[in-house]
Amino acid sequence: MDNYHLSQTGCDLNERLDAISRLSANISHKLNNHLTYMYNYMFILKNNITDPAQINLANKIENGLNRIRDILQELIDISSPSLDNLVQTDVASLSEEVVQSFSREISERGIDISISGNATVITSRKKLLKALMNMVNNSIESEADKITISHMEGKENITISINDNGSGIKIDDKEMLFEPFFTSKQNAKGMGLYIAVQAIKSIGGTIALSSSANDKGAEFIVTLPK
């Protein structure tokens, strides 16, 4: 397996992700102002129309604005430090919760998913859950039919490994993989792994990616300090 470690490849990649994070937050702030402008005039417009067909069209425009708003909110929140409560977290239970939330997809696609080992860590449960959800979702979207989530507790760190036999990651895509809006999949937003890495970084952890030389299967390894 090639190893592609975010914390080593560079300081380069980490610095780039930090720069992207700041840029995303700045752009989001600007765009939020323009969205406010549009919402305000949409409000005035809707108060001045009575034709149901026109009201329907105005509502469709507003739905589009809402979708933009939600993406921007995610970008701002994930880039900001947070005051989440830090709690003792049973990581295997958290993984169980993640698997449970994907039960429909797992059942429909006949995915063999297993969880092994355990670890506990004091961390932001909310951020870790968000990261795990996005990484497992990535494995499911890569058409894996076998996903293994394993946990290990060391003296100073805990590790969570999410290993799948899906379509893997092309060598050309590795540099871009964790950037927002990058995706090699149809109908995907391309935010999942960006959100995962930002969430893990914000709780002091790192993510490493291993994929096989023939680009099949992938393993994400999250390391969190105890």
Next chain:
Amino acid sequence: MTIMIVDDEPDIRESIKDVLNTAGYEVVAMSNGQEAFEYLKTRKVRMMLVDFSMPGMSGEELLLSLETVNKRPPALIITALAPWRMLKLLKYGIGYIRKPVNTKLLIGTIETMIKKEAANECAQPC
């Protein structure tokens, strides 16, 4: 009834002014904190809407300065930032609304804050 909007972004000032005008309010618009502070030294408004992040005097600095000289009208911070960043201001009873602004919520919040202030004023000898 006059409401002040303080925001360095012209689109925000223009669109909020138009919305508040349709809701029956007069609006005075300021593009920076210093301008707003100077205005309020000698004149009163019913309420102010303040952008948190502005170059020069920030929204937070403006509101805390007005608080110090006892010239702060009821205020609503408008910002894209999460509420925990506003804790210092929220304890002064300053309201908070997140960008992008839900216009209906904005108007409702303004009405509520003005009514509450009027009720507080009459709780003292009228």
